[in-house]
Amino acid sequence: QKEVEQNSGPLSVPEGAIASLNCTYSDRGSQSFFWYRQYSGKSPELIMSIYSNGDKEDGRFTAQLNKASQYVSLLIRDSQPSDSATYLCASPYGGATNKLIFGTGTLLAVQP
């Protein structure tokens, strides 16, 4: 069973701090990873995608991938109350496919 696992949280951080969201996966063949943000009652919105080992930065967001450890993370710098949402980690099942396997999501709460 190929799985993507996340801590459900909630992760509470003060405004302006760095939020660190983590995800592990079981399929060593996984080549790409996606982070989606989902506000309560809304649909997932793509935040970042990462395909190679290392860091990828986009504004206040940095995705980190470590394929040897089967670990992917999302860092949010200068966290704002508007960042409060559930963050979903996802990876395609079985390589060249668009069947995404999602984690259960981590609820982030940024305290003003």
Place this chain on the structure above:
Amino acid sequence: DAGVTQSPTHLIKTRGQQVTLRCSPKSGHDTVSWYQQALGQGPQFIFQYYEEEERQRGNFPDRFSGHQFPNYSSELNVNALLLGDSALYLCASSPLRSRTSTDTQYFGPGTRLTVL
């Protein structure tokens, strides 16, 4: 540029009934995937359509079926509804080039189905 659209936004049905949900993909996209998201869970893959055929299927019973039309829009049908089918149903679209590569999927706003 219109994004992914879904209808209806909310739906209430009773056990045993049938329901049809609709999705129009983002402009330039021809592949549609459907996901079910129960409360507190991540989305679960139901199936995927392109070229008007079901190409991949997740671990869902035959009560869940679908269709894709020549204009790439899609329908999800669920027969003999159960209480456990209550969830947010998400449609995601992706472009033609994603045949042999993994490309970004863009989600629609979802349909909230409540089964009483």
